[in-house]
Amino acid sequence: MEIAFLVEKLLLVTILFVATLTVAAYSTYAERKVAAFLQDRVGPNRAGPFGLLQPLADGGKMFFKEEIIPSGSNKWLFIAGPSLALLVSFLGTAVIPFGQNIELFGRVIPLQVTDINVGILYIFGVVSLGVYGIMIGGWASNNKYSLMGAIRGASQNISYEIAMGLSIIALLLVSNTLSFKELAEQQHGWHWNIIYQPLGFLIFLVCAFAETNRMPFDLPECETELIGGYNTEYSAFKMGAYMFAEYINMFVSSAVMVTIYFGGYNYPGMDLVNGALGATWGPLVGVAVMFLKIFAFIFFFMWVRWTVPRFRYDQLMDLGWKVLIPLAIANIVITAIVITVVDKL
Amino acid sequence: MSLFYLVAFLSILFSLLVIFTKNPVYSVLYLIATFFTFTIHYILLNAQFLAVVNFIVYMGAIMVLFLFVLMLMNLNKETEPMKSNVLKIVGVIAGGTLLVTLIGAIKAMQTTAVSTTTNTQIGLxxxxxxxxxxxxxxxxxxxxxxxxxxxxxxxxxxxxxxxxxxx
Amino acid sequence: MESLSGRKKVLEQKPMNFWERIYLPAIFRGMGITFMHMFKKKETTFYPEQEREFSENWRGMHSLKRDENGKERCTACGLCALSCPAEAITMISAEREKGEEHLYREEKYAAVYEINMLRCIFCGLCEEACPKEAIYLDGPIVPADYLRKDFIYGKDKLVEMPISELEALKGATV
Structure with missing residues (x-):
């Protein structure tokens, strides 16, 4: 371990951390703007030009609000819940490649914090941990609504994890690797996995909505039935932490979907661009493309939220167990048969 | 090596806490921590796949279900049933038997040289x-x-x- | 049961067909609709800078009127207080002294006239009851405040400005 390597990784982690925070903060702003535009309104526009300082104002508000810890709650776990939710949501970014190797100051630097060869499974594990924040927070609040929210969150996450895993298995049959870096490199140019796995992508997308507790599946915090679900008792920055965790989750799942299905930093004609711009600026264009795709997905998340009404709880479970899982299994079988036939030919 | 000792110490500590805490929800949370240390052990052994599977299946799914059930049961100190002395004695006898069996097994086990493989990719x-x-x-x-x-x-x-x- | 009006419609619930059951076409159509709304005209009124016009029959804050010579019209008959369903109006009457003829139109006037804006329901019955056309609910929205006592509006807030002052004010601003 040389010093340069450590410095390089430290810088990358810092940049990634700040970028994630910024994206999450501006996602809250974007959410309100998108909601407003879809409803013929203008959205926040008072704090700064076009309301661009709104996230700062919101953050300030969160900081200065009164911190309430209910007397009947379990104090340690009450604090641990949102902390865990925030912590776990950050972990996902570690394995996502944000660009090709870049040449800086005579060194080749990979734009990925770490390329472990079970990257997809790692993401999967981190996602499955995300539910603990909700569960612990909901239980520690000592409130029926919070507990209901926590339990809904847990059962929903477990149910949709299965379909998600099955849809990934079909993808792995095509790609033959669990490493994100290799996955991204396989999709060079326009060979995106979405072409080979449209059904798998659809299943993954629906599950991603469920795993991030976003709108059609936001039953854990369903206002109409559970007031606020698991974060009923939360106020001030702990509430903010939950909200932030949700937006970071959205960012991470968008990044994952872009990387494994939409080619990550690849775009048609990238060889030409890389040839023209060299090894420093070429990959940066890739990074920009990657973020563009991520933002498109985040917009999609919001667009769906402000269009589709919430599912009923039994519909949610029916969709997960009776539709998505059989569909995912069928997808695996079809993919396997096609691959075998193609190999034989 | 020192990392191994730290993690091993933590896993023993957490597994003891699983048993000694009164609150069953805490027990499950400590069990999760124990499984997490196991994951680290697997990583130290370069068994990445096992580590991640342990992480997903045990920490991510099974423990969630445990916690799920315990949260629904509303177990706190007031509702905990009084355990009779007979049960305690039975428990001690059963635990003691297990301990004796384990000690016997360990004593009977032949200590062979630690098998080392040159292939570090075996766990992938x-x-x-x-x-x-x-x-x-x-x-x-x-x-x-x-x-x-x-x-x-x-x-x-x-x-x-x-x-x-x-x- | 037979429908008496003959307009009863029996709702037929057909089982959903395949395309309806997979939700997706309906979801995509809905998303198309919401997307089109992004480009529609925004309905927002930017309030403090831009105010919406009140409707013609708007009833807002009360004002006690003056006649064309700038004398207060109110004669403290108490009909408004009597008609008020919310009991929001109280007043104390006084007799007009010599030398006050330019202030009050009738021999009797309201020395104190108070409306509790927290009680008032802005029904406009006081306006209708007034025989002297002295009270009208033609003002703006009653502003918010912090203390209950500040919502009891006395004559200082209710009586219309005298014409001379109004003109002076106009002159100052122009």
Missing amino acids: VGNLGKVLFSEFLLPFEISSILLLSAMVGAVLLAKKDKRTQNG
């Missing part, structure tokens, strides 16, 4: 898969049938009885 997904689907194919398939039968049983239990339902 590809190699593991190859071994699993060639050498250990039969046990693998049998265990999958076992799981399938368990699943069918669960579905049967959960299925509504049409006659009593419509009455």
